[in-house]
Each structure stands twice: as structure tokens, then as C-alpha cells.
Amino acid sequence: MSAQLDQRCIDTMRFLAVDAVQKANSGHPGLPLGAMPMAYVLWDRFLRHSPSNPGWTNRDRFVLSAGHGSMLLYALLYMTGYDLSLDDIKQFRQWGSRTPGHPERGHTPGVEVTTGPLGQGVGNAVGMAIAEAQLAARYNTPNHTVIDHRTWVLASDGDLMEGVASEAASLAGHLKLGKLNVLYDDNYVTLAAGTDITFTEDRAARFAAYGWHIVHVDDGNDLEAIDAALQAAQDETTRPSLILVRTHIGYGSPEQDSFEAHGSPLGVDNVRRTKQHYGWPVEPDFIVPDDALAHMRKAVDRGIALEQQWNDRFSGYAQANRSLAAELERSLHGALPEGWDGDIPVFPADAKGMATREASGKVMNAIAPNLPTLTGGSADLDTSTKTALKGFGDFNPPLQAGQDPQGSDAGGWSHAGRNIHFGVREHAMGAIANGMAAHAGCIPYTATFLIFSDYMRPPMRLAALSKLHVINVFTHDSIAVGEDGPTHEPIEQLAGLRAIPNLVVIRPGDANETAVAWRVALETRGTPVTLVLSRQAMPTLDRGTFAAADGLRHGAYVLDDGDADPAVILIASGSEVHLVVDAAARLRETGLAVRCVSMPSWELFDAQPQDYRDSVLPPTIRARLAVEAGATQGWWRYVGDSGDVLGIDHFGASAPGGTNLREFGFTVDEVCRRAQAVLSSATASARR
Structure with a gap:
């Protein structure tokens, strides 16, 4: 009976997806049909979450990087008891609905990040895993573990093809993010054809070379094999895990294993034939058996119990570590501590002045001791962007037994550092920062040259759409870059950034405007902020003669x-x-x-x-x-x-x-x- 109930739960969600796509006459039925068994095992047996409180601090994060399969996620959210109704499912992709075509953070309860542009979710998940590891290293104590959760991802062929996912995966392997697990919907089919025409590399070998733990599931409908694979991934603590699950797109439909099942409704006749294949009633649509719903709604009580256990644990932690607990709570709520800006310098008038990138670095380092949530780094350019936080360590993979890092201070090799070295990976840097902001507990910043904002535009757009508090620092902002020439001299970049809705772009005119710009960037909520800074020196204006730099706020x-x-x-x-x-x-x-x-x-x-x-x-x-x-x-x-x-x-x-x-x-x-x-x-x- 248990196996039958498992299958009924899976098939219920499969046909919620199929019926919703068919009713909307728009959407992607192939992924929910093929990948629902692995999603069910994860959500029913492994995922630690609380549907009655989607924002519970210590929940596991689930990222549907393959955002086109959004009905898989909406079906899971509805069935497990999130604030999403069957009517919401029926309004999939309609005006004003809570079930848009791709998942949108802040729009649907339980959606962690906005996905759809492929590969972004993988990058976001790496950011979430970094945030979890950093917070755990800072706030957990030998006697109290209050930050301890995992990040799970469901990714597609398209996600793994995109360069942003490769960049992020490379960094994740290097950083040994052992609580990051990616389920790969390995169905051999893309939107336009089979993977044989574009994607024949050994994906497992590639990720193994990145330093990932690899697990295979040969049959995506074998629930026990999936269970064992997820357990193996969960048991691995020193490496991120890639779980390759061999699935069949559009499983059970006349379009199975065909790209025709990817991005179009099955059609009335094919929906009927698919339901007949499964032994599912053809009419009515949107059937939800009582026993399937009751089984999956057990997630509500499980979540309440998990949350209560954690609350009790946190209470003991707070009694033993009052200042740390207060700091953690403040950080998780995005609040700025009293006096956080008390040490920001006021720059004296100076005809020679300084570059605004130099002023920015001085301001950042004045703020950092008073603002533990400020964390981030550059795309291998911190010496040029002046964005290193001095004395706060590097976010590095923890040393393993017997390791001897050449040329490095062993004490600096841990997940506690606040300086993140993203490497020459601007695209992933932006996606990772988005994931960190979505996780909560930190204010992430990124840094590179303004010309390379082009490499970061997709995640910056998603940050604006998602209202994430990310600060992007771009230096070397004009033709005054000089000798490096037109490849490095931004022309259209400012106009392009200003065209992004809900993105605040600030280009300060001297050192004191730069100080105010940082105040604005850190005080801002509900929007990312971009600071555009100069390479060359410029005069620091006499504020006794000219208006106060605080006018920048306007x-x-x-x-x-x-x-x-x-x-x-x-x-x-x-x-x-x-x-x-x-x-x-x-x-x-x-x-x-x-x-x-x-x-x-x-x-x-x-x-x-x-x-x-x-x-x-x-x-x-x-x-x-x-x-x-x-x-x-x-x-x-x-x-x-x-x-x-x-x-x-x-x-x-x-x-x-x-x-x-x-x-x-x-x-x-x-x-x-x-x-x-x-x-x-x-x-x-x-x-x-």
C-alpha cells in the first residue's frame, strides 16, 4: 500500500502539471512528467522545510533551476500545504495569478529564487550554500549548532550547458560546499532536439574534475534507488554532490523522449492517452485523491515539529551566547546595527583628491568592523577595485586532515572569512551574490570593472526583478581608463544599467559623495544598488563652498x-x-x-x-x-x-x-x- 500511495502522490502531481499546462494552453509538461519521482522522494523524505512558515531560518533551500518546469514546483507546494490553492494551480500563467510561467521570488510562497534563464538557479544555489557555510562558521559554537541546512537543486541539460552553471560549479567544488546537492534531470532531450546534436560530453567526469561527489541513478522511476542516491549525497560532507538521474521527458505520454514534450501542451488527445497509460481518470481535470493529499500534507506537521525543535535549540543558544544570538537575528532580518556608519570618514577638500574607487575602499573598511553582514569580493580584481575587507579573512575551503596549503596561512583556510574570491567568473559572481541575498543573513557585494558589467547583466536583471539587496561595485568607469584601450573603456554600459527597472545606479562625483553612496546602498531595501567608480583621481570638493554631499540621497x-x-x-x-x-x-x-x-x-x-x-x-x-x-x-x-x-x-x-x-x-x-x-x-x- 505504501508503494501504491507513493505512486498515487507522484501521479497526482504529474497530472496537476499536465492539466494546468493544457488549460493555459502554454507551458512545459515534459519535465514534470519525467522528473516528478525524484522531486517527490526529495520533498517527502529528505527536505527539511515548514510549509506553514516558508521563511523559517534553518529550512533546506530548494531551487528549481530548470524554471520552465515550474508546474512541478507549484504542484509540490500545493500538495505539501503551502499557501497555494488548487484554484491557483488552475490559474497557471494567467493575469494576476500566483502561478506565473516561471518561478518568481516574493510572488509565490515557497519559491526561493526567480529562475527561468537557465543556469542562474545553479549559481543562486552556490550562493545559498556559501551563505549557509559562512553563517555556520561565524555563529555556531561547539555546544550549539543553529545554522545547519542543505541546498537542493533540480537542474536540466540546459542548465548544465550554460556557462554560468559551469563557472559556479567550478567554484563550488573548489570551496568544498558539502551541503550543496544538484539533482540532474538527465533525459537526453533539449527544447529543439536530442542532446546528441549538442551535448555529448561526460557530464559526470566534468563535475568530478570540478571536485564534486558523483552519484548515478539509472532509472528515474525507481524510488528506492533515488532514495539511496539522495542519502549518499547527504552523507557526503566535504564535497558538493551531483546526482545524475536518468529520466524520460514526457514520461508515459505519446511524446515521451521527444523534444515535442518539452515546451508545448500535450494537446487534448495526448492528455487523454497519457492518463489512460497511467490508469488515471480522463475526467475531470485536476483530480486530487484524498489519501495522496493527506499523505503529502503531513509535511505541515513535520515542518512545525522541526521548527519547534530548532526554536528550542536557538533558545538555549541565545541564553549561552546573548550577543551572538542578537547579532544573528538582526542579520537575518536585514537590520543595520546601531552605529554601523559611525566610523565613515569625512574627506577633507583636496584639489588633487583621489579616485572614487580609493574612497570606496576606505569607506568599506571603515564600515566592515561595525557591519558583520557585509561580505563579498571581486572577479579576481580586488587590488584594482579596492574592495578587500582588511583583517576579515578569506572564505576558503576548510583544510582537510594532512593538507598543507602552499604559501597560505593555514589559519585563514575556513568558511568563516568575509572576502570571497570569485575568480574570473563575473556571470557566476552575480548569480552567487543573488543566492546569498536570497538566503538572508548577509549583504553581499560584487566588484569588477564597469566594462565587464555586460557579463553580469542577466543576474543583475534577476536581482532587480527579485528585489534582492545586492551591491555591485564597478570601477574603471570611462574612457579615462586610458591605455588599456576601447576593449576596457565603457561607453554604453551606464545607459544599459540605467535601463534596468528597479536597479539603482549611483556614480558619485568625489570622495564624500562616495561615502554617502555607500550609506544609501546599505540602507536601501527592495532593490539592488550599483556603484560606478573611477580609476583616476578627481578633486575632493570643498564642502564649505559647495553643497553638502548628502544631497546625493536625492x-x-x-x-x-x-x-x-x-x-x-x-x-x-x-x-x-x-x-x-x-x-x-x-x-x-x-x-x-x-x-x-x-x-x-x-x-x-x-x-x-x-x-x-x-x-x-x-x-x-x-x-x-x-x-x-x-x-x-x-x-x-x-x-x-x-x-x-x-x-x-x-x-x-x-x-x-x-x-x-x-x-x-x-x-x-x-x-x-x-x-x-x-x-x-x-x-x-x-x-x-
Whole structure:
């Protein structure tokens, strides 16, 4: 009877998926039909979760990296008692439903991360495993273990083909993330054909070479073999595990083992024939046998018991370790400790100044001792991006018995360090940071050159969609990079980043704006933040003469108003702020009234009330010039039809940075010339 009940539970969820896809006339039935047995064994026998409290701290994390198979996950969530109804299942892929086409974090209870773009979920899972290991190393004590859970992934052929998954898997193996387990739906079929035309490598050997533990299941319908494989993976504590499960896409349907089962409804006739194959009633749709539902809903009581056991354990931990427990709770809730920003420096005025990447590094290291949640690293560029947290160790694989790390301090080889070396893996770095943020307990940051933000764009978009608190630091932000040439000089990247909804981009204009930018980045909730910083030095402005840098919080502010009734407004961000300040001084010598506006963040400025925006950029002043060493795209909405933009809409050149700036027109002379031109144009237009 137990085996029969197991099968009835599996088939119930298979046909919830098939019926939902058919009703929507859209979706992917093949994966739920083929992979449901392994998902059932995991959720019924291994996964430690609490459906009545999806946010329970010590739950196992489940990531459906193959997000196109979302109905597999929705069926599991409904059957195990999450806040998801049968009506929600029936509204799959419909307007306003809680069951969108691909899983969306924050939209459906129990969905840990937003997946769909293949490979991202694998990267997210590596980030979750890193967060768990780091928190465990910091907060567990010899007598109390309060952070102790696993990360499980269901991945497809497409996930393993994507480079982001390979990058992340390579790092996971190196870091010995023993609580990370990936179930691979090895069905030999992709969306367009069989894997024989594109994907014939030995996947097991590849992951073994990464340092993973490998387990095979020859029959994806053999529940006991799956059980044994999952147990073997769970018993392995020093290596992540890849469990290759040989399945059949669209199992039991007329389209079994065909790519036709991947991304299209089976069709009314094929749904009927599939149900007949399983001995399942053809009518009505969405059948849920009482005994199957009752069996799977036992997960609710199991979860409550697991959570209560953990709460009792945490209570004992808190009594013995009051300060650690308070810090952990605060971290998990994303709260900033009192006085976290008390040591942020105020930079004195300096005509020579410093690069904003240098200022950023100083600010980060002033914050780090007071903010234990701040953790992250760069894509092998921390010496250039200035993002290393000094004195807080490296996140490294723990030493095994008999190991002798050459050239390294053995005391620094553990999962407790806060500096994460991602290697030259920008794409995976972004996905991993998303997973860390989704896990909770840390504020992750990443760092690389602005030009390489292109490699990170997919996970940055998903972070924005998922409202994850990730901070991305991009340095070397313009043609002033210089000698490295146009391959390393960003042009269109700023415009591209600003085009991503719900992403805050900040390009500070001096050291003190950089300090405020870090405050904003850490205080922000519900959105990722990108800091864009310079390689070259720029003046630290005299804040006794110019407006306080705290104006950055508003996105744009009047930096310098030489006259109560300005005739022309000069607007700039980043390293071009001091350029418009110098140009304004020269223009005033000719008797021209000039306002200088620092605009480090379009997104923050656009979020301000209209009266504030009008106070910075009065509608009556139409003579406006924006200056930024990047693409002009987007600036026109701030300068208007009568304004102008001094930017660069072509590639740069290999030459010293100062030479590039001069040759491409970023000079006081050119700013003055253009300012006079826009004033003449606006004046002539007003007369007409």
C-alpha cells in the first residue's frame, strides 16, 4: 500500500502539471512528467522545510533551476500545504495569478529564487550554500549548532550547458560546499532536439574534475534507488554532490523522449492517452485523491515539529551566547546595527583628491568592523577595485586532515572569512551574490570593472526583478581608463544599467559623495544598488563652498549656485562633476549666471517629489548642458529640446586617460563653448 500511495502522490502531481499546462494552453509538461519521482522522494523524505512558515531560518533551500518546469514546483507546494490553492494551480500563467510561467521570488510562497534563464538557479544555489557555510562558521559554537541546512537543486541539460552553471560549479567544488546537492534531470532531450546534436560530453567526469561527489541513478522511476542516491549525497560532507538521474521527458505520454514534450501542451488527445497509460481518470481535470493529499500534507506537521525543535535549540543558544544570538537575528532580518556608519570618514577638500574607487575602499573598511553582514569580493580584481575587507579573512575551503596549503596561512583556510574570491567568473559572481541575498543573513557585494558589467547583466536583471539587496561595485568607469584601450573603456554600459527597472545606479562625483553612496546602498531595501567608480583621481570638493554631499540621497542636487537666477544649468555625474565646476567658474568670469548640478543617480532623482525636481532643474531654465563620459542616451529627458549633452557615442582609444578626455572633448573649453551655445539656442527659441 505504501508503494501504491507513493505512486498515487507522484501521479497526482504529474497530472496537476499536465492539466494546468493544457488549460493555459502554454507551458512545459515534459519535465514534470519525467522528473516528478525524484522531486517527490526529495520533498517527502529528505527536505527539511515548514510549509506553514516558508521563511523559517534553518529550512533546506530548494531551487528549481530548470524554471520552465515550474508546474512541478507549484504542484509540490500545493500538495505539501503551502499557501497555494488548487484554484491557483488552475490559474497557471494567467493575469494576476500566483502561478506565473516561471518561478518568481516574493510572488509565490515557497519559491526561493526567480529562475527561468537557465543556469542562474545553479549559481543562486552556490550562493545559498556559501551563505549557509559562512553563517555556520561565524555563529555556531561547539555546544550549539543553529545554522545547519542543505541546498537542493533540480537542474536540466540546459542548465548544465550554460556557462554560468559551469563557472559556479567550478567554484563550488573548489570551496568544498558539502551541503550543496544538484539533482540532474538527465533525459537526453533539449527544447529543439536530442542532446546528441549538442551535448555529448561526460557530464559526470566534468563535475568530478570540478571536485564534486558523483552519484548515478539509472532509472528515474525507481524510488528506492533515488532514495539511496539522495542519502549518499547527504552523507557526503566535504564535497558538493551531483546526482545524475536518468529520466524520460514526457514520461508515459505519446511524446515521451521527444523534444515535442518539452515546451508545448500535450494537446487534448495526448492528455487523454497519457492518463489512460497511467490508469488515471480522463475526467475531470485536476483530480486530487484524498489519501495522496493527506499523505503529502503531513509535511505541515513535520515542518512545525522541526521548527519547534530548532526554536528550542536557538533558545538555549541565545541564553549561552546573548550577543551572538542578537547579532544573528538582526542579520537575518536585514537590520543595520546601531552605529554601523559611525566610523565613515569625512574627506577633507583636496584639489588633487583621489579616485572614487580609493574612497570606496576606505569607506568599506571603515564600515566592515561595525557591519558583520557585509561580505563579498571581486572577479579576481580586488587590488584594482579596492574592495578587500582588511583583517576579515578569506572564505576558503576548510583544510582537510594532512593538507598543507602552499604559501597560505593555514589559519585563514575556513568558511568563516568575509572576502570571497570569485575568480574570473563575473556571470557566476552575480548569480552567487543573488543566492546569498536570497538566503538572508548577509549583504553581499560584487566588484569588477564597469566594462565587464555586460557579463553580469542577466543576474543583475534577476536581482532587480527579485528585489534582492545586492551591491555591485564597478570601477574603471570611462574612457579615462586610458591605455588599456576601447576593449576596457565603457561607453554604453551606464545607459544599459540605467535601463534596468528597479536597479539603482549611483556614480558619485568625489570622495564624500562616495561615502554617502555607500550609506544609501546599505540602507536601501527592495532593490539592488550599483556603484560606478573611477580609476583616476578627481578633486575632493570643498564642502564649505559647495553643497553638502548628502544631497546625493536625492539623486541630484544643486552643488553650486553662483546666482539666484541662473541663466544656464550644467549637470554632471562622477568624474565630470569637477569639470563643470571649473567651467562654471570661467563662465562666471564673463558675467554669466551658472548653476552646477551633481546628478549621481537618475533613479533616486526620479523618485523625488515633483517640487524637489523642479527646484533643482527649474522648468523655466531651458538652457541646460549635461556632461558625462559615456553614451548620451537617456540624458535628453533632463536637458530637454533646448539642451545639449556632452558625451561619447563611439568607442574610445588606447592612450593615457587624460589624453583621451582631452581628445574626446571633455575639457573646460568645450564645456564653456557648449554652454554658450545652448544659452544662445534657448534664448533664440524663447524669442520665437
